[in-house]
């Protein structure tokens with residue numbers, strides 16, 4: 001039998017704090033070479049966006065799987081989310097499909113959980129002010145994730161669409177009535193003075209300028225994951241202590257690295273450290289309270305398969321979802 005899980009089912013069982021621990025574990029296993037994961041296959045869908053096929057095997061957890069995901073950035077203007085998809089989760093023993101589940105909410109949570117893992121490792125402990133650049137799906141999950149790992153008190157939100165930022169703040173105030181939200185008038189207005197900066201926009205050009213950053217700020221650069229797009233200006237990346245989810249994927253997919261390397265700003269060796277290596281204590285974290293630290297994520301399939309396994313386990317235990325004989 002295979003368990004079919006809708007978005008609502010996934011929302012019911014996937015909790016941020018659980019997912020942070022699951023993602024920390026799998027990122028460490030990934031960097032230790034205990035997982036099997038090719039760089040994802042990305043296919044352009046003309047005039048709409050991209051489709052990615054993201055397979056991974058987690059032998060130690062007894063599962064493998066694949067996420068099929070679309071990123072169509074103009075969807076919100078047509079009333080649909082930018083990111084939609086499915087995960088098929090299989091057991092390694094027989095290959096049997098254990099579950100098929102919606103991947104939209106899962107992607108939102110696992111991406112922010114990875115940023116939380118990086119923030120826990122790299123941000124100054126007292127980081128209390130947060131800038132969110134982009135106020136879509138990832139902004140919400142990043143807000144929850146940052147509040148889970150740092151004592152966030154003030155949140156500045158900027159979106160190129162002011163109405164989106166306003167609605168975002170209204171919705172999140174219900175969830176976090178004690179947080180001081182502020183709608184910023186520009187990325188600079190949001191970022192100046194912020195201890196934590198999350199870039200989770202669909203911008204293809206920089207939304208961060210090095211001169212705006214507070215000494216000691218930690219950045220989670222999440223939005224861009226194609227070679228021609230970057231959310232961070234070259235000097236920010238050059239100045240930062242950089243850690244990535246996957247070195248191989250980052251150097252193949254992230255314009256935030258590919259473009260400044262082409263421009264001669266720094267060499268590929270600047271992108272040498274993975275979060276999993278920091279977790280294992282093999283690479284150092286923050287060197288001083290004033291250092292700028294950067295986690296640049298492109299998103300990797302081991303995170304999806306690990307999160308899907310967590311969802312499957314919780315759903316099976318709680319009787320959530322529908323079992324079908326395929």
Ligand SMILES: NC(=O)c1ccc[n+]([C@@H]2O[C@H](COP(=O)([O-])OP(=O)(O)OC[C@H]3O[C@@H](n4cnc5c(N)ncnc54)[C@H](O)[C@@H]3O)[C@@H](O)[C@H]2O)c1
Nearest residue numbers: 082111134136137138159160200201202203223297298299
């Ligand atoms: N690294 C990863 O693992 C990962 C995972 C999921 C999504 N993403 C990426 O993160 C980004 C956000 O995803 P989402 O699901 O929240 O998308 P979304 O469409 O819900 O939100 C994106 C928001 O960015 C805003 N925006 C666009 N240009 C901007 C600019 N110049 N300044 C400020 N805001 C701007 C849009 O108005 C929109 O509200 C996308 O680019 C997506 O592809 C990355």
